[in-house]
Amino acid sequence: MIQNIYLSEAKQPLCLDYRxxxxxxxxxxxxxxxxxxxxxxxxxxxxxxxxxxxxxxxxAFKTTDYNPFRDFATLEATSLKTRPLVPASEExxxxxx
Numbered sequence: 001m002i003q004n005i006y007l008s009e010a011k012q013p014l015c016l017d018y019r020x021x022x023x024x025x026x027x028x029x030x031x032x033x034x035x036x037x038x039x040x041x042x043x044x045x046x047x048x049x050x051x052x053x054x055x056x057x058x059x060a061f062k063t064t065d066y067n068p069f070r071d072f073a074t075l076e077a078t079s080l081k082t083r084p085l086v087p088a089s090e091e092x093x094x095x096x097x
Contacts, residue, residue, distance in 0.1 A: 001044075001047075001054075001068055001069070002053065002054075002057060003015065004030065004066055005057055005061050005064055005066060005067050005069075007066075008027065008064040008065050008066035008067070009061060009063075009064045013025060013026075014026065014027065014029075014030050014066060027065050027066040030066065030068075031066075031068070031071075031075060031078075034068060034075055034079075035075055035078045035079045035082060036079075036082065038079070038083065041075070041076065041079050044068055044069070044072060044075070045072065045076070047069070048069050048072045054069045055069070057069045057070075058070045058072070
């Protein structure tokens with residue numbers, strides 16, 4: 001994610017999958033993947049709150065087009081619209097056989 005912030009600052013295509021190399025993705029395509037994956041949103045939330053480099057990136061790169069740390073509140077709101085909220089008391093509990 002940090003790499004994509006720098007790529008966005010340089011007006012370069014973004015990388016969606018770090019294992020397969022450069023894909024030439026846009027901000028919208030990358031944000032769609034983030035919003036559609038609950039685990040990635042949890043990870044983004046954790047880093048946005050606890051990782052100094054992510055916190056710094058959220059505040060230092062205000063003019064870049066792509067910055068999921070800066071845009072986390074918007075991404076989170078969009079993510080919550082796409083899936084229903086289930087109270088913790090109603091979540092299915094997995095029990096080992």
